[in-house]
Amino acid sequence: MLNVVSTSEMREMDQRAITEFGIPGIVLMENAGRNSAEAILEKCDSEQIYSVVIIAGKGNNGGDGFVIARYLAKNDIDVVVYLAAKKDSISGDALTNIQINLNSDIEIIEIDSASQISPQVEEFIIVDALLGTGISGSVKNLYSELIEWINEQNGFVFSIDIPSGLSGDFAEVRGPVVEADITLTMGLPKLSHYFHPASFFVGDLEVIDIGFPLEIEQDPKINIQLIDETDLLFELPEANLHKHSAGRVFILGGSTGMTGAVVLAAKGASLSGAGLVACGVAESLNPVMENKLTEQVSDSLGEIKPGVLGMQALGQVKEKIEWCHSVLIGPGIGRDDNTFELVDQAIHHALKQKKKIIIDADALYFLAKKPDLIQLLDNNVVLTPHHGEFIRLFPKAKKSLKSQPWKALQDFNKQCKAVTNLKGAPSMVGEKQDGIFINSTGNPGLAKGGSGDLLAGMIAGFLAGGMDLMEASVASNFIHGKAADNAAEKWGMRSFSMDNLMDEIKFVFKELYNQ
Template identity: 35%
Template sequence: MQVVTGEEMREMDRHAMDDLGMKEELLMENAGRQAAHALEKKSAPAAGMKTAVLIGKGNNGGDGFVLARVLQEKGWNVDTLLLSDADAFQGAALYHKDLYERCGFTWEYWSEKKSERIRKEYTLIVDAMLGTGVKGELRQPFKEAADVLKKAEGTVAAVDIPSGVPSGEDPVPETAVQADVTITLQCPKISAYLQPASRFYGEVEAVDIGLPGKALRKEREKKQLWTGQDAAGTLERRSGDAHKGDHGRGLLIGGSAAMPGAIQMASKACLYSGAGLLTAAFPSSAAAVPAGAPPEVMMLPLQEENGYFSREVQTDDLSADAYDAVAAGPGMGRGKGAEVLVKQLVEQAEGTLLLDADALYFLPEHIEALQQRRQPVVLTPHPGEMARLAGVSVGEVTQRRFSLSRETAVRYNCCIVLKGPHTLVTMPDGTQTINTTGNEALARGGTGDILTGMILGMILKAQEIQPAVSNAVYLHGLAADLAVQHEFDSYAMASTDIISYLPPAFRSIISSL
């Protein structure tokens, strides 16, 4: 499913109307009717149930008139409240206001007296006030209405987007509507996957308003949700006569005397994600690595210095060109040896290269070498690491996840996996996928190491990097979801518990093939 900004959605609408000849009144009818149907499924009217529809003068208000008409035609008790002057309606919104009136339905203006009743008397309050075209703090009477909705006892449902919430990466004003559910039209908006904007949406459901496929393909910057259907459609099919070499030879570099667990977790996750053969390279004094790693992993102890990789270590010691993919970073620290290794891997490693954790620290000095690499590179930063890669603050990373990831992926010529809620995968050509799995259980040390191992396992023999990486991210989150759903509380669990749920996560996808 495509994800867009408000401007991109308006461009699709314009293309459908101006170039393809679709009537705006028809699009608005479809939008309001589909939103009404979605609300009808969620809240079948009970005895005494009252619904209020709050309407502004723009297209969002036109959608609201359609929705109010459809619900009343189905017997709902609906009060329609205008927050704009009736004479201010234009175009398709005016058409549907007039149609609403000609069908025998009435409306009244928003008033202070009415606002007091909305707090307690209405089971459902529909926000169809402003839509995607508004920026900055809300003005009266919309500001007052938003404040009333925050205190309302009933369910607040927004049409397309909560009023005041930006559709893109702009800051969220304090006066924005807080919805319990948002019925978004045709395509979700990117702010639904940004913090703090996503908190204002509540549950998000997208409805098809009938835009032609040709109009949907007008989006210039491709962004899509990555779902179970996408994972099932792209997960590698394995042949019954395959041997271990067919499933890829991987090299995982990391660990230290202080942090042996990182490479242990990454190794196990890699094996559980399809690797045929895996070698773990670590400082020789990190004795806990071979002790805790799965027995299937081949061990490659290397020269060390104070528990970390020695600066004398060379990629020749690794025979890195013998592997289909190499991952480096988990638990390796930021010593001189790690810096030397990362530089040599960027410049010399054959096959796909995956860099995570401390390995990312050294990359800003090697952008030119990354740009010249012909084989794919995958970087997996959390927001703090992304801030260093992009040369910005952590706050800017949080605010500009989409645009900053795209700029950085293009600049570094890499696939960027920006971790966090709705982990974002961005390719060097700017295409992006938004993950739809995961929960707060992933907010603990070690889960990033597990993801590194999973990505390594899934890119070893992948013909295309993007689906392999997106599937690893999806299954990583799905394993956490299954762990919380079936056995653990997100408080009382360890990162390693997630690994034990990788088999059922894969099974759930494979069973749908």
């Protein structure tokens, strides 16, 4: 897992490297520039383009740009630095490096207008070393003009640390931003690199080693991490596994017109390895379920009216909760007031029985009306809201969910003991003690009815098989998203269906089991 940091955490890392480990700031800048230059040189060689334009600011980001210029020039690249400041305004480590460049006859041109940039060749690579991660608000005047110039060019664009115009601490885009093809970020990725809409401008992200000791890079105080495939290798099931020891899942859901949600959840549970999956639906819907399910079973529950579950079903529901290893409540269950009371009692009974519980879809709608019940949820519960459902659960999130979704989840985690699987771009899984895990897979093709039901079912299947709640949620998100990425390649992002997605989930599992 890779730590993901805020700008303040990165500043603290820099200071620790300097004060605790004795690594001078000038050495960190040298490492950043040299290793970034290597990445840029690879692109120069692959594209056979040997001219580079560096747009530099006066801060440390510009200092990295000066070091890059030196290493590119050393490798026979025609490089020109356009400086959006006066040379005598440069200070600190950046001053040392601009002086080295001036002594080495590297061309550095002061500009106060984008019209002064005049590349001498048609094809060139652009290096954006204008602004760093710590800006707040919208850039204006010369910087805004330079960002616009960069975006108008046809050349390949590298941004250093972050595309100029973005803040490392906000997902929101607050003004003009460089549209990078590759962002070379220093030390560790920053939060905004991964969150929409800021992530659109990042392009491909490469982390540049600047020489931080492992004690700094792997600091346990950093509590937001990125999940990748290397974190999720599974062991093959034991030879004596049987359907009961593989895990029993009970799904409570369904209403008229919404049986598909339960079916997809049930299939998701089977895909993630559950040995037995039982679906509790209103009795008039049972014939539909019998036609749609094969290896999963349906239980006919008492209904208050056709297609609507009510308290008549409570006894049956309690029995199934006691039977199962994990219970999923909510897919397609509807919002009838009679169902509300049943959902409430089912959650209370599952908590009392210390079952692993997933609360999804319309059950989250009911939960939002019961703040006292939210306080009772413990770390045996997974909540699976999308952003709208999350705001209903936690109205305070409305202020920060767009700009800092990770902070909104952190704030909720302080008040609720449950594991929260917040679906979005990207999805996150969070819990007070374990922190937040950012999913690295998935695409907008998942914005279709049924994908959330499938995900919830997968979590239920993993939980029934013995995984803990964080592990099950993280694994389900990654596999679900990876399958969606594969499906998008085969059938197109807009066009792939839930059947396509389920097929791809099987192949992702095969890869992860190393079969």
